[in-house]
Amino acid sequence: MAQRSIVRTKAVVLRSIDYGETSQIVTLFTQEKGKLGVMAKGARRPKSSFGATLQPMAYTQVVFYHKPSRTLQTLSESSHVQSFHRLREKLPTITVGLRIVELVDALMEEEDPQPAAFALVVRALHRLNIAEARVSNLWPYVQLQLAQILGVAPAVDRTRVEAVTGDEGLLSLADGGVYPADGTPDQPKRASRAALRAYAVCARADLDTVMRLTMSPAVRREVEALVRDFLRYQFDDAYPDRSRSVIEQIEGAKPTGRAT
Template identity: 30%
Template structure:
């Protein structure tokens, strides 16, 4: 139905369109994923200024017409995250977070936990340069799995329910598995298992530490879970 609506959102991606416009991929608080056109935004005297660049959190008024894309009629900055743009590592992690949300949440259905998680991640990376680590990026992705409904079983064998000797991971089975159910699984050591549990349980700003081998195993577990259950491929975190 045609009409205007207000929502807060994060600009995930911006693509040039025509001579002066941009197509925006937004993740919004009230509508989930939204595509929108910002008309004239690339002109020097655009009324939007620089408020519709990727990573901006903005309060929007969008007009919904008959087509697939809304039209941005108003945009006010909620948080520009200026500091993270000046640090290569922070900018990289923020871009990875937005790309993950873009790929995992592709429908116009609101998901407040996912939206709030993304906002917290961008604010954290803006405020704390030391947060731009691989471990913190993986902790964000673990929480993203939870928000999306794809969090793996970590407390017991996802195939038989056994709570002992959980030393492997199977995306097909839905999480960690015991030796009797590990066909097709890959080895997951105790440190990686513990990291995944802690990443889900601790605040985003208190991401646990782990060795590189444990982080690689966690990265693989997340990637295979999303590929198997959501049919989404995310680049591994370096």
């Protein structure tokens, strides 16, 4: 008979939905157990001890009762490890943060610990919380790093990137590599030289270098499309698009401002 155990671990909240009159069902990405669902009884009561710790993107310390035979565990405690309060103050940081947790929710298997992916998500949310500019650079970076962790690392070779000398080159959706325009990669996608070089930086450089990368709005959109098409090719229907469509509607209703 499966025994119930008490688990204490760090977690990032991926999503939550209301359940009944006072409770919530919360999907966590935990350091110890990977992604799993918990029932937070009474979380919606005005004086709930959970407070704001169950909002998406929250970085928390949780305690729950774990029983292997259950698909939904019982959450007993939750407290902030670090409060990313600045992350929620601006639309660009909210946008990137929500996309990150949605992607993790879509690509992670239930109860499959992925410590490297967990560390990546925490590092990205922390950077979003302190970044003053170019926060959108985190989105392609996190996607390509997560792909590498999950076994589909982009085959970006510096020599081939430097061989893209004309206005355009190619991205292979099959291996994520950059090729010159006269190359013959599998599943090629044509793109501008500027976008392919920016894509290569996001795939291979460290986070500090990526955050210094300057892209025009047109190049940024092209890079995001390249990354999206690569991940869609690798993960099929698992790649999520729901938050992107919602965010585009929000941004379309706001006055156009300076790109970040």
